[in-house]
Amino acid sequence: MKKMCTTENTGELNNLQNDAAYLETQGILFQLLSRFVGSEKDVLPDKQVIPSKVLDTIAYIQINLKQPLTITQLAARVNQNQDYFSRQFLQYTGMRPLSYVHEKRIERAQYLIATSSAPYLDIAEEVGFESLPHFSKVFKKVTGMTPAQYRQQHRSVNTI
DSSP, X not given: OOOXXXXXXXXXXXXHSOHHHHHHHHHHHHHHHHHHOOOHHXXXXXXXXXXXXXXXXXXXHHHTTTSOOXXXXXXXXXXXXXXXXXHHHHHHHSSOHHHHHHHHHHHHHHHHHHHOXXXXXXXXXXXXXXXXXHHHHHHHXXXXXXXXXXXXXXXXXXXX
């Protein structure tokens, strides 16, 4: 019959460990715990709460990357003036809405380039760009390399 792990026999097991093993185990546990415990300052500076309209917009962008997205449309969705919406979005995300959309589209494109052999035009359309030249220009602006360079780099990493 298998013996159940209880508080009593766990204490006995701890006593059987040598000091070095005990300290190593404690250190590992403290390292793990430190990942989850942080100061309040690390979580949100100045205790800012992100407005629900900004969070809603972020979720909407992620779900609708393939669709045409404009600042006018995004602001109208949350019943805000375009300028006010853009300032709020910048304040809470650190990016203007259009830059954020481009970055998220390129992140998805990077994934598709890295995990498939689909043509760049198909990938551009899949992530919401209407033309390959525009896609390539934005891709290079965001990543610092062309889609072909990115695919080549990714392939060379996987073959090592």
